[in-house]
Amino acid sequence: MAFPHEDNLPKSSCSDQNRAKTAAPEGPAVDDARSALDVGKVLTPQEVENINDKSFLQALKTWPFAALWSMVLSSTMIMVAYGPAWIAQLFALPAFTMRFGFEYDGVYTISAGWQSTLSACSMVGQIIGATSIAILMDKYGRKPSFIFALFLISGCEFVQFFSTSLTVLLVGTILVGVSLGCFGVLCLTYAMEVVPLRLRGALGGLYSLGIITGPLLSAAVAQAVVNMTSVWAYRIGYAVHWVWPVVLLPLSIFLPESPVWLTRRGRLAEAEAALARLAITGYDVGPDLARMVAVDQQELLYAQSTSYIEIFKGVNRRRTVIACVCYATIALTGNTLVNSGAYFLILAGIDANTSFYWALGSALLALIGAFCGLYILAAWDRRPVYIWSQAIGGLVLILVGFVQLEASYWERVNGPFGQAALFAAWNFVYGAFIGPISTVIMGEVPNNALRPKTVAFATMVQVVLVVLTLVINPYLMNPGFAFLQGYIGFIAGAIGMLCTIWIYFYVPETALTIERLELLFEAEIDARHFRSYDVAQLDGPDAVPAGHEADMKCKA
Structure with missing residues (x-):
């Protein structure tokens, strides 16, 4: 039996027009999910109430590679926090202030205006990067977006590294800020999508751990180069950004795409393969894929597109x-x-x-x-x-x-x-x-x-x-x-x-x-x-929020 294309998906207001029209071969897990997709099935409140998630250790043993890949992506948050922190360190670095600053009472300093501008523009760049990468993630997937962000920061860092004036440095700071803004959205989204409930908290917490570690790394680098008088005193600090692309670009080739994104695009065979790569060998991912499809169908009732609006x-x-x-x-x-x-x-x-x-x-x-x-x-x-x-x-x-x-x-x-x-x-x-x-x-x-x-x-x-x-x-x-x-x-x-x-x-x-x-x-x-609400009580008319009755007809 052929796997259903987009034409078989529920239509009208419930259909996500961004799904890919992709055929896929049959498989055990695909068969489980296909029955839900064929009829636009969603889990009933009673079925949701009966879901029992694994304990933390059980989840870790079942999904070790999901945890590992989430840790890999979350490591980029150290780089994200390191960037702005290194800018702050530069203002106290003698080699930097002597090259780009001015002398005042025998001390070289960077003007307050330039300090504020460089710090603020790094943040502005992060806003641009975060809002832009979310669009690319929805269109092309998490893996290509992650690889793109690594290439982007690899190239943009050259502008900062070889800057000879504060103006050029400002341009480089904005570009690197755009690159850094991509990683926060990428790593948190990926972690929330690939790990089960019991691992979500700890692996999501790595985001915050990276934010705290970055400034400490910048302080350590500054301490190591503070007595240097050449341009390498501040260039070494910029070069630290290249550590992540050098290490992560080869690894990213093997990064599994998010099965949630693949499911939303209708590519269930690929979603099954991605789940299998994230789980321990021999684990049956069929029920997990079926749940993923059911959640996707439920979300289509309340989000007709994935736009910012x-x-x-x-x-x-x-x-x-x-x-x-x-x-x-x-x-x-x-x-x-x-x-x-x-x-x-x-x-x-x-x-x-x-x-x-x-x-x-x-x-x-x-x-x-x-x-x-x-x-x-x-x-x-x-x-x-x-x-x-x-x-x-x-x-x-x-x-x-x-x-x-x-x-x-x-x-x-x-x-x-x-x-x-x-x-x-x-x-x-x-x-x-x-x-x-x-x-x-x-x-x-x-x-x-x-x-x-x-x-x-x-x-x-x-x-x-x-x-x-x-x-x-x-x-x-x-x-x-x-x-x-x-x-x-x-x-x-x-x-x-x-x-x-x-x-x-x-x-x-x-x-x-x-x-x-x-x-x-x-x-x-x-x-x-x-926490205490029994969702089984939502069976019947109360399960449908006001204004969505027409959308619920799509499930029939």
């Missing part, structure tokens, strides 16, 4: 808002402030050497926290941990403000050192809880069809907020302007508490099967009840 329609709008706010909390609740902790301490009267040692220790605490976060994401639900961690983070920052109220703050070092300890504690909470959980929820909450676009849009929102906080914070901290010192903790802490309240009412538990998430969002269940 679709993420703002119907139930998808709710999912987009959740993804954006969760990822934005990283910028809104103190991350930028704590990252400026060394400068904060210098303004408080602590010597520069001690301040920078504190910054290194604080970053290491965040890294330790990130490793703890991998276990937390694998073992615990997202929602309760997320709520408590945001509340604790907000409380810690408010305490920073109360320390500033101490009458003898300027007479003793206890106050600044107490604030330094609180900042370090916040960094651990961020590394273990806030950062990884925000990222994983951002990746889990969209549906499969719109995940790249949703992740890209949430990334854009977060980057814009990071740029705004980078611009605003100096005015709040510096003498001659607001000079709020520790009182900034009241502002950041209050925002953190407001985010906690919003999360409590609007962010659902996402450590659920994709099928369950689809039904709960479609039925517009309150976010507080996602």
